[in-house]
Amino acid sequence: MTHSMAEKVYVSFDGGYSIKTQYQQPDRYRMLVDADAGGYARIARGGGYSYAAASFGAEGVTQEMGSFNRVIRFVPQERLIEVEAGITLGDLIGITMPQGLWLPVVPGYPGIMVGGCIAANVHGKNPARNGAFINFVEEIALFHPANGVTRVSRSANPHVFELTCGGYGLTGVILSATLRLETLPGSQLTRQRTAVGSLVEAARVLRELSDTNAFAYTFADAVPAARTFGRGFVYSGDFVPGSVSRKGGADTYQKMTSEKRALLPVSAWQGGLISRMFNTAYWTMEAMLPARQQITLFASLFPFAKKTIYFYLFGKRGLAEYQTLVPLDQAEGFLQELQRLILKKRPPALMMSLKAFRGRQKYLRFERDGICTTLNLIRSASTLEFLPLLDELVIASGGIPHIIKDSRLPGEMVRRSYPEYEAFRQALHDYDPARLYRSELSQRLGL
Amino acid sequence: MNYVIVGASAGVGRALAYQFARAGHNLVVAASDARDLEATASDLRIRCGVRVETVVMDLARIDETALRQIEQAAGDLGGLHGLLLPAGTVSPDDTAHAASGEIDRLTRVNYLSMASVIQRLLPLLQGHPAVIVGFGSVAAMRGRGRNVAYAAAKRALESFFESLRHAFSNTDLNVQFYVLGYMNTQMAFGIRTLLPKADPDRLSRVVLANIARDTGVMYYPRYWRFINWVIRMIPWQLYKRLNF
Numbered sequence: 091m092t093h094s095m096a097e098k099v100y101v102s103f104d105g106g107y108s109i110k111t112q113y114q115q116p117d118r119y120r121m122l123v124d125a126d127a128g129g130y131a132r133i134a135r136g137g138g139y140s141y142a143a144a145s146f147g148a149e150g151v152t153q154e155m156g157s158f159n160r161v162i163r164f165v166p167q168e169r170l171i172e173v174e175a176g177i178t179l180g181d182l183i184g185i186t187m188p189q190g191l192w193l194p195v196v197p198g199y200p201g202i203m204v205g206g207c208i209a210a211n212v213h214g215k216n217p218a219r220n221g222a223f224i225n226f227v228e229e230i231a232l233f234h235p236a237n238g239v240t241r242v243s244r245s246a247n248p249h250v251f252e253l254t255c256g257g258y259g260l261t262g263v264i265l266s267a268t269l270r271l272e273t274l275p276g277s278q279l280t281r282q283r284t285a286v287g288s289l290v291e292a293a294r295v296l297r298e299l300s301d302t303n304a305f306a307y308t309f310a311d312a313v314p315a316a317r318t319f320g321r322g323f324v325y326s327g328d329f330v331p332g333s334v335s336r337k338g339g340a341d342t343y344q345k346m347t348s349e350k351r352a353l354l355p356v357s358a359w360q361g362g363l364i365s366r367m368f369n370t371a372y373w374t375m376e377a378m379l380p381a382r383q384q385i386t387l388f389a390s391l392f393p394f395a396k397k398t399i400y401f402y403l404f405g406k407r408g409l410a411e412y413q414t415l416v417p418l419d420q421a422e423g424f425l426q427e428l429q430r431l432i433l434k435k436r437p438p439a440l441m442m443s444l445k446a447f448r449g450r451q452k453y454l455r456f457e458r459d460g461i462c463t464t465l466n467l468i469r470s471a472s473t474l475e476f477l478p479l480l481d482e483l484v485i486a487s488g489g490i491p492h493i494i495k496d497s498r499l500p501g502e503m504v505r506r507s508y509p510e511y512e513a514f515r516q517a518l519h520d521y522d523p524a525r526l527y528r529s530e531l532s533q534r535l536g537l
Numbered sequence: 538m539n540y541v542i543v544g545a546s547a548g549v550g551r552a553l554a555y556q557f558a559r560a561g562h563n564l565v566v567a568a569s570d571a572r573d574l575e576a577t578a579s580d581l582r583i584r585c586g587v588r589v590e591t592v593v594m595d596l597a598r599i600d601e602t603a604l605r606q607i608e609q610a611a612g613d614l615g616g617l618h619g620l621l622l623p624a625g626t627v628s629p630d631d632t633a634h635a636a637s638g639e640i641d642r643l644t645r646v647n648y649l650s651m652a653s654v655i656q657r658l659l660p661l662l663q664g665h666p667a668v669i670v671g672f673g674s675v676a677a678m679r680g681r682g683r684n685v686a687y688a689a690a691k692r693a694l695e696s697f698f699e700s701l702r703h704a705f706s707n708t709d710l711n712v713q714f715y716v717l718g719y720m721n722t723q724m725a726f727g728i729r730t731l732l733p734k735a736d737p738d739r740l741s742r743v744v745l746a747n748i749a750r751d752t753g754v755m756y757y758p759r760y761w762r763f764i765n766w767v768i769r770m771i772p773w774q775l776y777k778r779l780n781f
Contacts, residue, residue, distance in 0.1 A: 096727035117547045117723050119572040157547070160580035174576065185584065 103348040104141040105408020106497035117157035133529045134263045136203030138348045142497045147530035169271045175205025175264040191271040194220045200343045200392045205264040210494040211256030211455045215305035218446035222457050224255040226270050234262035256455035260527045276329035279390050283381045288320040289425040299326040300446040311369045312439040314432050341388040343395035354405035359468045408469040413492035414484045421461035424487040437476035438468035453514040456492045501535040539614040541565040544624025546573035548722035549737045556741035558585035565610040569595040596650040597642045604657045617661040619668040622651050640686040647690035668711040671698045678768050714754045718761040
């Protein structure tokens with residue numbers, strides 16, 4: 091038995107790729123699991139916040155998972171929660187916080203869903219201390235028409251577990267996941283702002299603060315102007331002991347989708363002058379605030395929850411986000427070379443961010459020991475000319491690009507930079523010779 | 538208070554279950570698939586902290602066991618204050634040429650099984666203030682070449698509720714009936730509709746807000762009452778030429 095399909099236009103969050111394709115909105119298990127014997131290609135979609143087109147493509151059907159958003163089991167004493175893949179992180183934190191528990195690894199927007207976090211193996215505000223999302227996944231219920239529903243974990247079907255965490259949804263539909271939570275030291279944090287004058291200085295300060303703080307990251311000015319490029323702040327912070335709220339952890343946030351993000355017909359970031367004015371205003375306002383502030387856990391985990399305007403202003407043309415992880419011993423050289431490249435080529439860059447990472451690189455997962463650099467640019471012809479130069483710099487520095495962050499990233503770049511690209515591809519084909527789960531991302535990367 | 542919701546794992550039924558649980562009401566939730574039912578019940582217990590019992594019940598094949606289970610679960614809650622019946626199904630094969638088995642299934646799910654559940658739980662709903670809420674469809678306004686058995690069953694259900702309302706008009710049992718327009722549920726997914734699809738969450742808020750009121754027959758969205766009147770006024774010579 092199959093169920094209804096309809097057509098709509100999907101847009102990657104960065105606005106770089108869009109296509110009209112078929113989709114389903116299953117709201118009960120029989121539609122998802124009993125639906126058919128696998129006669130057509132498909133891919134699951136969570137919140138749709140991937141910058142790359144990971145949940146849709148020219149081939150196959152998109153299965154929207156938003157109705158599968160329930161908590162199946164929650165045992166606070168064991169610090170375990172089993173949730174369906176479509177639950178949002180904001181919802182999840184709202185349920186666990188009153189029990190004095192939290193998930194330390196979450197990306198910056200509360201509308202992102204757990205299934206997507208597993209598929210992209212996302213990171214949080216301090217990957218040097220907490221690693222990536224996989225570290226908090228105990229078990230996954232995975233559906234593939236050829237295998238039915240299987241439970242995969244580090245002990246049961248470990249090879250499928252490894253392929254699924256950071257597997258971009260290509261092993262099947264993640265139905266639910268059991269997550270390991272941590273005891274929440276407090277629901278309030280102190281946030282310390284440290285001013286830095288350059289990217290290299292920011293990286294040094296960041297490495298010192300990452301080991302001793304619950305979160306640590308930087309924001310830096312990336313507008314190509316020699317006088318201001320690289321100036322920024324390192325934000326770090328830790329819990330205020332004993333500040334756990336039992337009243338509930340969820341906060342309201344601005345609802346945003348990738349389609350709505352692209353509604354503005356033109357980008358407000360026209361030309362370098364507006365970008366410089368914006369950054370100057372931001373830096374001036376930040377500098378006026380106290381260097382040490384108390385903030386809620388929600389605000390700390392989801393800095394973009396109430397700042398979605400930043401993304402809307404890129405308009406229909408969109409933005410480009412380039413995220414790369416470079417080994418520690420190459421980081422300073424990479425940052426200096428990046429500065430030189432940006433000042434020379436003058437792409438429409440806006441902001442940068444750095445994070446310290448610790449982890450083991452496996453398959454196509456964005457994890458290793460190193461410094462993560464994120465660069466936001468206005469999507470334009472000059473940006474698309476600049477990014478291949480950045481690709482080469484990353485290769486020369488021994489870095490890896492974040493696949494989920496770039497709808498343009500060529501498959502060849504992934505093959506050259508990820509040592510286990512071929513191993514991942516082979517394991518995926520061994521697991522699923524028919525390669526039923528496909529997206530634009532998987533096609534582009536030759537998976 | 539304690540409510541039974543039949544068809545609670547998806548669509549309007551699921552929205553009602555969350556709305557009533559958030560208001561602190563204990564629930565018996567019934568649906569055909571144990572996987573959806575258990576997931577919904579667990580989530581309601583964890584998020585809302587209310588008592589939730591489950592009954593797996595396929596309205597196409599309702600039997601004595603299922604009726605006994607729902608009666609037992611409702612009794613276990615310690616008194617029943619309401620029965621909500623938002624379940625229903627449509628079929629693409631529901632035309633004038635539909636097979637008798639399909640007509641039988643659609644009639645059972647959309648009318649006969651509802652009547653059986655009401656009949657079985659009626660003793661638990663009498664002698665104290667209580668409510669029965671039925672859900673019909675604008676498809677039953679006038680017969681068409683599509684949704685033939687579905688529309689007939691929903692019209693039968695509407696008539697059944699009118700009779701219930703008449704029978705219990707001077708008692709504490711409040712009988713309500715909602716005639717639903719296009720709803721944003723799986724039933725209407727992928728179908729282009731002339732008017733916008735209504736949000737089940739909004740409907741559930743309306744139902745909860747009205748639960749203690751003698752509302753009789755309500756249309757949701759409300760403009761469907763006017764459309765219903767217009768459609769019924771169309772002379773047959775013109776109506777038979779319409780294709781909708």
